[in-house]
Amino acid sequence: MTDLSEKMHKPETVCIFGTGDFGRSLGLRLLQSGYNVVYGSRGPKNSLLLPKGSKVMTHAEAACEARVVFVAVQREHYGFLSSLASGLEGKVLVDVSNNLRRGLYPESNAEYLSRLVPGATVVKAFNTISAWALQSGGLDANRQVLLCGDRSDAKQQLMDIAQSLGFTAVDRGSLRAAADLEDLPLQLFPLWRLPLNIAICLTAFIFFYALTRDVIYERVTNGKDITFRIMVSLANKAFPIVSLVMLSFCYLPGALAGFLQLYNGTKYRRFPDWLDRWMLCRKQLGLLALAFGFLHVLYTLVIPIRYYVRYRINVYTISLVKDNKTYEFDNMAAWRYDSYYSMGILGFGLFVLLGITSLPSVSNSLNWREFRFVQSKLGYITLLLCTVHTFLYAYMLSLVVPCVVLILKLILITPCVDSKVTRIRQGWERQGKTSANGRDTKTNQPLMA
Template identity: 35%
Template sequence: MSNYSKNDDRGKEVSISMKEKKNEVIGVLGSGDYGRAIAGKIASCGYSVLVGSRDPTNPQILELIKEKEGTVLVTQDEAAGADIVIVAVGCDHYEKLPLNLLKKKIVIDVANSTSPQPLSQPSNAENLQSLIPEAYVVKAFNVLSAYALENNVQQSAKQVPVASDWPTARQRILCLAREMGYTPVDNCALVNARQIEAIPLRLMPSWRRPLVVVAVLWCLQYLILLFKYQICGSLKSGEPWASVTFKHLALLNFNRSTAITALWTLTLCYLPGVFAAYIQLIWGTKYRRFPKWLDAWLKMRKQLGLLMLTLGAVHTCLGLAVWSGRYDPLVWEPPTVISTLVKYNETSFVTKNVTVLNSAMTLQGELFLTFGTLSMFITCLLGVTSLPSVGATLTWREFTFIQSKMGWMALLMGTIHDGLLGWGFSPKDYQVCSLPSGAQYALNFPLATILLKIPLLLPCVDAALQKIRRGHDRQKKRVVTVYPLTAKMPEKRRRRDVEDLLKYRDEKPPKPVLPQVW
């Protein structure tokens, strides 16, 4: 049976078995949504939980507490008498609590600030510790919401940082978080609670750079298409500047720019891996960090992939809206033109040519649709397996096969999908502002990436790369030339060379630097 030790009032360690630990009573000061949620979660682990309220006779609160099995509604003074006390009230109400009853107890602070605070300012947990100097204040569970606690959202994948100046108390709460099904993270001293309290207030910090990159790419594509088809196209054809000139801005141009950006974003997911492989081959080692720009690029590949999945879904929906021979004549059989009499007025008819669109696709159109569907399907599979709950069920080989090999397959099929639409254009398309069609210039970036990947697939190159990634370090040995003692050379130089040789022979090899995970 595993043991747990904590400090008693005299500073000595007392051993407590796991069975005795389960008999501990945990108090929660606060009967609000969060207080009830964390009380119910802890009670489900086998603990007895006392929920302290300023009005324990309130029938509405009593009814809500009854729904949480293993919890009892009591006064705040009674809850403060528990072995571990969770302060589930806002920082503005700290002074209203029975602080004198919290001495020599483990006190967990779960409060968050309502707005981001500078790191130079003390955290809520530090303020609580200053109010109760004799208590063992621990910062924990503030990254969990009431909804997540009640519905077991992100259970095992959710990290719970814990900080405290009291090592024994910190270890006890780390154990409690693990029992609740979360992944505890030891953040050491209580001063680190400043960073912990800033976590819930962050607005997608890892998504900002990928969002900016994708937004800039999309705007660039949209402006190019606007310049080619609307501005230059109107000047070339002599159309008036009317609403008909810009009728395709909302749908056709939007769909084209979304499609190009999706293909380029998918390329951005795999190009940094190619650069990393070439750098490792040049360096001959994996024990050197990549340049900062490449390291940052590698770390945002997951976000880029999910953004690509979003763009691909939007392109698919918009593509269905414009899927007709009028918008994509290259993938449909040629239309039929018939001459017919059209009634002009009551007494006369006019002969007009009427174009009847064909409902059958060409071979080019069928391949275009097939490769696009397969690329979108594989991209969806990549997005699903990137979820922590799904990725945890896969072995490392399965995960890398899906994310790497099938990801490259998605990029190859997406490139073919775009190329099938681009091959039917003629040099006449360059007459409009001397710009190629969107389907043509969109191929440059992915084709260049695929060409860079091909040499890495050669058996000799791949074997050398895998050898380096297994830990082989190809370093150039330093050669020290020492003249024979009998040679005619200055005594100082001979002595210096001999000392260099002995120093080189006796020096220890440098310790390898752990590589950056990517």
């Protein structure tokens, strides 16, 4: 079995400074992946909490044992490392730290570490991986270990370790990128912010408009107290409008981009910043629209069990009896109401389907053609059904945006325009410009990420 052990580059020894949650999880995972693990600790006697199979030494001793030293210590405690500087000469120091808040320090933790121990090569890595992901094996999206550093051989070592641990390593450039990497775990739904703000503002506007018109005005002129309507009626007025407008906002930037590409005659010119930002949060706009649509469905289905509605029907029936009148059946109204409900149900059904296909695990199992078919073709059919549904109910003002989007799309899919757009998206450029595909490109603007 000699020739086998020669082939193996492991068991390599890795050193970890710090015996906190992250240090322990990392050590356990390294051991499970075939590495030797040495912990550096101030009080090397206590090893009860540490994973079985690891050794504990003083920091200086531990650093001697390995080429790669993980610094799993909070930034405030980095001070002690400067006293170890000579022992860390030539080592690869891995900064895995995160801060509690943004903007706590002027420079990134990794750059600070690099200043403290100038003789070592600092790599920022693993800070986007949680102790939990290390323990559970890092599945799915958490599988990416982002790293950055100034020396590519040091980064390569970390990439090998990350790969052995079952992660995918992605190099994000020089140590200057460390500030960005340290920012990532502190983010709170950055792409949802704009869509959420739009949704909240729209909802508030429509709600207060309807409150003034339907409730307060009624109170002032007729003296009737119908404030109870706030809870269901007003909500069910605001939610569907917001849903439809958000769904239109989801498809509007794509249509605008098509026209812009037609106008520019190339796909290699960058879109204006606001359009880029808008394009990036289309999925979030669509999902919020779905959420509001879902609430609208529930608020609508709850109508017949409302106290007020039952009261009204009862009063109406009694009044018909007393006045000895009959309810004249209006065939037109039956058609209109039933169409209204049917369009709404089919639109909502398709909308739910769009929502399901935007789940990461589902959209990842589609090929590009299938994804485009669902999100574009089915998406526009959903918008069309929901627009017709709203039209039958006659909230006319809310139809402006969806109609604009539908008309723009209609223009884009007329055969002559469509063939031009398709050619442009395949790399064709108008005269004076040559395609970038295997040939020159004269556009001098960087590509949209």
